[in-house]
Amino acid sequence: MKITNIISTILLLFLTSVTVAQVGTNGDNRKEEGRPLKEYNLTLEQKKMTLGGVTANGMTINGSIPGPTLEFNEGDLALINVTNKMDVETSVHWHGLILPNFYDGVPYLTTPPIEPGTTFQYRIPINQSGTYWYHSHTMLQEQNGVYGSIVIQPKEKTLDYDKDLVVVLSDWTNEKPMNVLRNLKRSNEWYQVKKGTAVPLSRTIKEAALGAQFKFWRDRMEGADIADIYYPAFLSNGKRVAEYPEFKAEEKVRLRFINASASTYYWMDFGGGNPMLVSSDGIDVQPVSKSRFLFGIAETYDVIVTIPEGILEITATAQDGSGNTSIRLGSGKLYPATVIDRPDKVEMMKQMAKMDMKMGAPAMVGNQKKKTPEFLMQKYGMKMKMDIKDGQMKMNDNMSMDEDSMKMQMDMKENKMNFNSTMEIKKDSMPMSQTETSSKMKGHMNHDMSKMQKDTAVFDYSTRKTYFNYDFLKAKESTTYKADIPVNDIMLNLTGNMQRYVWSLNGVPLSETDKIKIKGGEVTRITLNNITMMHHPMHLHGHYFRVINENGERSPLKHTVNVPPMQKVVIEFYNEEYGDWFFHCHVLYHMMGGMARVFSYDTPRDERMAEFPVQKLIDETDHYYSWGAARIGSNFNELFLMSSNIRNEFGLRAEFDYNQNAEIEVNYNRYLNDWLRVYAGVNTETSTPDSYDTFNTVGLVGVKYFTPYRFNVDVSMDHQLRPRIRLDRELLIFPRIFLEGEYEYRADFGWVNELDSNKSYQGEPQWLVGLSYILSRNFSIQGNYNNKYGWGGGLLARF
Ligand SMILES: [Cu+2]
Structure with a gap:
């Protein structure tokens, strides 16, 4: 059985190498013999690093962040010895390289993890050229600094330039990455408050966006979101401003941009230098003049610039406008680039609310049989029709050429365009097949457009959106597959839950699904339908894929594709x-929140992987995160402890005052879907007022539900058959001020207990209204009124 599998694999590899010579895919020659050797030693160490003025515990490669540039020639055999001098295991993935599966560097899936104190040798026959990068694929180590660049020279030089410069962009935090994720999991608003991107109620009212706000709340969302994390620094080659005065006027420099950020998209902007974009994800494209583009995470772009008589500046602004980094080439007078201004989040919310779409697709669908990918696609996201014909897709959102879109562009000049409403009508636009005139026109228009956009003072939401597609990328030759190759269509909705920070595909996180099996010799076509509010840069290991765009058969090849919010x-x-x-x-x-899958050829597992179960990798996406909060007040105190993974949650809540009244509840919760939990617990409370003498202890079962408009509802019944209902909600009303309200009602119908003086019913409401002012990630000051404990104030601590 095993042998036949191996034979069929070998046969397949042989066949594919004979029948199809595909641009960019070049795995057919894996022979090591006869290749020039190029060897590198990389040592990973934990070290305190100050980058961009921010000191943090970093993970360095050969002492630096980013690591060294690895240079190869096409045809080399790369031998890379990675030594782990850290106290945790690690791995290195070679992003964009077509390589033997065993050396892909995903620990436990394809490659053994590198244990502390050991060295692992990667052996990669290099069959491609261009700009690539490498990074750790273990947990969140990439955020700590484990990344570097790869430059491979082609056998024959195809591009005309004088000098090379690698530019590695990254984001840098002094928090432990796992703490960052924990903070996201607990739904702390701190990062948004700190960045000034939180939208308080006062602002939505002032800017007449209350209707839009309600629509977001209805779909259980706080608002539009661009980036989740606060970063104190963004870096170019490890610096806030990277300066290269050595370049001389008139020199043509090939800038090899790599976005090695853990979670930051950048708006790239060139202050001059006639930038020509020549390559994307390592593969040459039809050169295109581009002085502004959106740079997705893990992509690479090569841009050739001509140094002016002075300093050419290029800025990379974080997509949410929360910071930037820049590169300066040459000396003399500065040709400054634009720091892109912050997107207007309220305007974004208004525009999104206007669209005909339902937001808030689930990250955990519950019933997978009923809630199929098709169901999700139909129910959530933009209501737009899609044609897939011969592998070519046309989206309304694309700036396809027809009278309507020309009109759109005209309107854009006056900054009056309503892109979204126009989108709906553009169903009958020109088919994908390109006549020569249209493509010529298109080239012309694109050119004009980029200039026009550059000149537009206001880079508003609609204008930005026109940069979200890849139509500017055109392959140098046809990238289509032979017509007789069978095509396997797969639909993957990108789904997520901001509230709990669970991310998934088709509403199923990695930990709850199997590998997706694919067959050798077929084409796998994936429709990525983003039904979340965020951009997702989707990366496929070990393959190049075509990104179908308006260039039809010359759609570009990439290893990482950005899927914009609510688009396909x-x-x-x-x-x-x-x-x-x-x-x-x-x-x-x-x-790490679960937005991943494994594509499997279903071939026998490499024997060298026997000791490394893939489950370990999967479990990393379903970690338990624990957190707590304490309200320390003059009237009463509360303590919350929580430990939760995707499906399970353990909780503790304690309430006590200064007069010997106390209540403690512990519970276990099981998530049935994103919003519904069932739970069982034990509750004990003092049963004599102002005394710890007697306690009444009950077991209870209940249901918790996060409702539309964002209320937490909790209904339970204890073993003395006493029902209880709880309701709470928190609201950011001013930039740092939260309003909170809690209501609880307990009833006893005397079904089990003896009630006082022959009453048939006894009820006890308890409620609280409070305000808190957020000081830092961990502290707020608070004041509240509680009907049981009266007025009081103090501190809120998060830990
Ligand atoms: Cu994502």
């Missing part, structure tokens, strides 16, 4: 490998 992107790749390959969102915190 179709990708397809030829199945010419063996083994298992990871496919995941490259926002590290989304990957």
